[in-house]
Amino acid sequence: MIRLRRALLSSVTTGLLKDYTDDIRRQATEKERKDRAKELWANRRQVRPALLGGLAEMAPGHERCMYCGDSQGTDVDHFEPKSLAPLRTFDWLNHLLACSFCNSNQKRNLFPVAADGRPLLVDPTAEDPLDHLRLVLPLGTYQGLTDRGRACIEVFGLNARAVLVKGRRDAYVTAWNAIELWRIAMDKGQRDKATEIVRVSWNRPLVDVLVAMFHQSGHPAADALFAGEEEVLDHLRDSELRSAFLHFRGLSY
Template sequence: MIRLSRVDLPQETTTLLGKYTKEIAAQATEQARKDKAKNLWAGRRTVRPALLAALTEMAPGHARCMYCGDSEGTDIDHFDPKHRTPLRTFDWLNHLLSCSYCNSGRKGSRFPLDADGAPLLVDPTLLDPLDHLRLVLPLGEYQARTPQGQACIDVFGLNSRPVLVKGRVDAYVTAHGALLHWRHVTDKGQHDKAREIVRVSWDRPLVDVIVAMFHQSEHAAAEALFAGEEDVLTLLRDPELREGFLSRA
């Protein structure tokens, strides 16, 4: 998971979302609001294309799931489930892009809360996942830094899905190669090629790996985190390379 910035919706879509929310709020009981929200969302064809377009623009990589970062984002997930808070069914700030597995296969109706009733899952448009999760790069596994981080690991199976773990390990190797290639072509003055390397690197699945690499290279314990991989750390600390890659982030 990586930090994401929410974009603005077209005004006509915002107007429709507000209209549907008012229809839900007008219902006399909580159960009636839930039923109305469910029925309205089932017939959401008028707003779905605009929502998906905006979420895809925000998504990590090229239209990747905002939770696992690997699979194609195909579903509009309600971060706070609509069965729990029907009035947020058409709340743009409650919509995230998810793959079908993270949405239906993992999260479903699960929405863990802490003792004070606050969400334990991390909404990457509101919180920086780096504050809650640390990726052990050579292993491709996450360590929880907070209860919120642990909830994300558990609910989305971030460490229990072998395809994710292996994918992150491979992405680490691929990212190192991209950094080397960027340095090589930049030194030769091939700046268009360098920009293409950056574009492709950020469009790949599992960009949480490259985000973690740059983040950890600034950590006080960076030498320990990259023990045995000093060449990677040297590249990540190269000011010109950092500017070239992070200006695209």
């Protein structure tokens, strides 16, 4: 998971979403609100293209899932499930792009909360997941830094799905190769080629690996985090390289 910026919807779509929400709010009981929300969501043809388009614009890579970062995002997921919060069914701030596996097999209606009622899952459009999760780069596994990070690992199966772990390990090698190729291209004065390397690097699946590399290289404990991989760390600390890669995504790690 990586930090994402919430896209803006058109005034027409925003108005339609409000109309749907007002319709749900007019229902007399909670059960009626849930039933009406379910009915309206099943017939959301007027807003579905705009919602998917906005989410695709926000998503990492080529419309990757906002949870696992690997598969194509095909579903509009409700961060807070509509079965628990019917009034948020058409709330744009409650919509994320998910692959069918994360949405239907992993998250489903799971929405763990802390003792004080606060959500334990992390919304990557509202805060930085790196405050709660640390990727162990050579292993391809996540560590939970907080209860919320640990909840994300469990609910989305971030470590339990072998294909994700292996994919992250491979993505680490691929990202490292891209960084080396960028340096070679710049040393040869091939700036257009270097720019293309940056673009392609950010559009690959599992881009959370690349984000973690730059984030951890600026950490006070970077020397320990990259023990045995000093050459990687030296490249990641190169100010010119950091500027080229991070500016492309609007990051400041």
